[in-house]
Amino acid sequence: MGSIAVETRSLVDIASRISSNTALLNKHLASKVLQTPTFDKDAEEDFHSLTDAPKIEAAREALLEDTNRLHDLVLGPANVLRRICWGSMNTSVLRAIYHFKIHEAIPLSGGSTYSEIATKVGLPEHRVKSIIRQAALDHVFAEDSPNHVVHTAASAILIRNKAMLDWVGHFTEEALPTSANLVDAMERYPGSEEPGESAFALAFNTQSIFKFFDENNDRQARFFGAMAGVGKSPGLSVQHILKGYGWVQLGKALVVDVGGSSGFVSTALANAYPDLEFEVQDLQHTIEKGAQDLAPELRSRVKFMAHDFFKPQPTTGDIYLMRHICHDWSSKYSAKILRAIVPAMKPSSRILMIESVMQAPGTLSQLQERTMSQERSREDWEDLVFQTDPKLEIKSIHRPAGSWDSMIEVGFKS
Numbered sequence: 001m002g003s004i005a006v007e008t009r010s011l012v013d014i015a016s017r018i019s020s021n022t023a024l025l026n027k028h029l030a031s032k033v034l035q036t037p038t039f040d041k042d043a044e045e046d047f048h049s050l051t052d053a054p055k056i057e058a059a060r061e062a063l064l065e066d067t068n069r070l071h072d073l074v075l076g077p078a079n080v081l082r083r084i085c086w087g088s089m090n091t092s093v094l095r096a097i098y099h100f101k102i103h104e105a106i107p108l109s110g111g112s113t114y115s116e117i118a119t120k121v122g123l124p125e126h127r128v129k130s131i132i133r134q135a136a137l138d139h140v141f142a143e144d145s146p147n148h149v150v151h152t153a154a155s156a157i158l159i160r161n162k163a164m165l166d167w168v169g170h171f172t173e174e175a176l177p178t179s180a181n182l183v184d185a186m187e188r189y190p191g192s193e194e195p196g197e198s199a200f201a202l203a204f205n206t207q208s209i210f211k212f213f214d215e216n217n218d219r220q221a222r223f224f225g226a227m228a229g230v231g232k233s234p235g236l237s238v239q240h241i242l243k244g245y246g247w248v249q250l251g252k253a254l255v256v257d258v259g260g261s262s263g264f265v266s267t268a269l270a271n272a273y274p275d276l277e278f279e280v281q282d283l284q285h286t287i288e289k290g291a292q293d294l295a296p297e298l299r300s301r302v303k304f305m306a307h308d309f310f311k312p313q314p315t316t317g318d319i320y321l322m323r324h325i326c327h328d329w330s331s332k333y334s335a336k337i338l339r340a341i342v343p344a345m346k347p348s349s350r351i352l353m354i355e356s357v358m359q360a361p362g363t364l365s366q367l368q369e370r371t372m373s374q375e376r377s378r379e380d381w382e383d384l385v386f387q388t389d390p391k392l393e394i395k396s397i398h399r400p401a402g403s404w405d406s407m408i409e410v411g412f413k414s
């Protein structure tokens with residue numbers, strides 16, 4: 001059933017499907033001698049990857065959707081609205097934990113009392129207690145005895161995983177104020193395609209998100225860390241890019257990684273495909289970091305170049321790789337970025353965009369749909385390519401199994 005379709009099953013029917021899918025999942029974990037999910041601080045950070053077991057993955061997705069439905073049915077409609085509104089409070093609580101480094105004040109083994117934590121972070125004990133107790137309702141921290149706090153699996157990630165900590169920082173300190181400005185931006189600039197009139201621009205009084213990061217190096221470093229963390233989630237893994245395109249068939253070829261950030265996609269491809277050469281293009285600050293960290297054995301095949309992607313493309317390449325570029329820009333600016341590449345293309349060159357392609361509601365899992373509601377559909381991508389240059393066409397769209405992104409291949413019309 002589509003995830004936004006009206007629910008017609010009884011509570012017992014939903015619970016019964018939950019029960020059978022739980023049994024299926026449990027049997028799979030047991031057969032692979034995998035750890036049963038737990039909130040313990042030493043648990044695996046992510047649910048075990050089920051890419052090689054699509055039926056079990058489907059059971060897991062159905063479980064997530066059904067438990068959510070059952071929860072909301074039992075909650076009742078008025079409380080569903082309250083739950084949604086309370087969501088922003090929970091994000092603010094997480095922001096307080098991040099900002100005051102509450103996670104760092106609690107040792108991974110042993111834990112701490114509220115009074116010890118309050119002294120370490122310099123806040124009143126009652127404030128610390130209310131923040132932690134609110135977070136604990138979401139399994140971030142727990143009390144193992146009255147007034148004594150220990151880490152859980154989720155809170156331990158804030159200590160052990162810097163990329164995830166950066167993601168939490170970016171989300172709570174940049175995405176949260178941005179979302180609070182969404183309606184203001186819609187009121188003041190309805191239908192605007194200008195980055196300077198976006199909710200982000202209003203929240204941070206800037207001309208664009210990338211200008212803002214370029215001028216705020218600490219926040220930029222955190223954003224890069226956060227993006228690297230995002231790349232580690234199974235649906236966005238670089239492995240899908242390595243396996244999802246005919247890289248070998250290209251033979252000796254030059255890949256231009258437009259807006260390639262630190263070059264992590266290009267370096268993964270360079271390691272896997274020794275015939276390929278790469279030019280990673282991004283803003284000056286960004287490529288400096290990537291060039292510094294590049295492994296010496298890749299230096300002859302992976303080059304870095306400062307290039308503003310709104311300016312004419314200086315390099316003739318076989319592939320112009322654009323991962324997660326157009327999804328940050330309105331169609332007007334996405335077309336400008338693409339148009340700047342066209343004069344440099346050979347007849348055989350391809351632009352390879354790696355982006356989400358929005359599906360009809362209910363086609364994807366709810367988890368995936370939640371992250372994609374603002375993305376482009378297949379028709380939107382076709383319009384964008386046509387708007388860029390009528391000589392171009394989409395040659396193919398392929399979504400590798402388990403990938404949240406598709407490989408959108410664009411070339412000159414044949």
Ligand SMILES: C[S@@+](CC[C@H](N)C(=O)[O-])C[C@H]1O[C@@H](n2cnc3c(N)ncnc32)[C@H](O)[C@@H]1O
Nearest residue numbers: 210259260261282283286307308309310323324
């Ligand atoms: C969402 S990130 C995607 C990075 C990378 N391709 C990936 O897959 O994670 C967008 C990238 O575009 C770069 N960028 C933004 N404005 C740019 C511009 N005018 N010229 C070149 N790169 C730009 C940013 O620095 C950032 O690295």
